[in-house]
Amino acid sequence: MTSAKSSDRAAARPIGSRPDRPFRPLPAAVSADRPLTADSTLAGLVAAQTRLARVAARQCGCVTTEQVHESGLGRRRLTAMVDAGHLVRRYTGVYQVALPLAQIAGDPRLAAPGLPREVMAAQLALGRDSCACLETAARLHGLCDPRRWGGAVHMATRPRGKVRCPAPPLLVHHRWIRRSDLTRRGPVRLTTVRRTLADLAGTAPRAEFAPMVAAARRLGLVSAAEARRFLGAAGTAQHPGPRPRAESRAPGARERGAARCRAPLDRRSATQGGGSPPTRRR
DSSP, X not given: OHHHHHHHHHHHSXXXXXXXXXXXXXXXXXXXXXXXXXXXXXXXXXXXXXXXXXXXXXXXXXXXXXXXXXXXOOHHHHHHHHHHTSEEEEXXXXXXXXXXXXXXXXXXXXXXXXXXXXXXXXXXXXXXXXXXXXXXXXXXXXXXXXXXXXXXXXXXXXXXXXOOOOSTTEEEEEOOOOGGGEEEETTEEEEOHHHHXXXXXXXXXXXXXXXXXXXXXXXXXXXXXXXXXXXXXXXXXXXXXXOOOOOSSOOOXXXXXXXXXXXXXXXXXXXXXOOOOOOOOO
């Protein structure tokens, strides 16, 4: 009787299982009904690329690695899209869409080069504390002739130990910018017209700065008194004095509120050819 029961249990035992351990189902990792990833099927891939194209349309044709993954595209799919030319790597973790994805977004202009796209890519690479400044901000405000753009992108960011940024034409200036000195043009952050002109008054040659002030006055962005004050402060770039040292600490509330004591954004990162600041005169 006992031998008959043992033979019945052995017959009911799954093939390949050990007699001293109970039967367990296969783990979910190798289960036959495991759900596929978002980009494993053609329909899922198209849906993920459509979501990514919509994100790029809101960011001048630029996306980050996190946004690619949040859209449902995995690491291997990202590599394949870069190899196929659908995404172009700009900075660490930042990509711009090419014509195929731009067509999915319904705007082929997203794949065309332009200053807003360059600034957006740099903004995503430098972080939320960055903004366009100096000549770049002036061009975005319409104070300069866009046809004379040489490709340089001036970005300001808060002083910190190390900034991950590529070689020129991206020029990074380390400076604290007050919230009241910031504005937006779509998704792009940049300094206001008054802050931009105040910074350029001490760095741009007067021959280039005067047309910018005239354009701001013609567009109604500054008053006549402000235009005269900016022109009166211009020309210092022709005979520059010692540059102010960059802040080694975060300024206090009183320092941040002293709008009239703002210095030009002339502190560039050492990797961008700016070098170290000159020593203070004694």
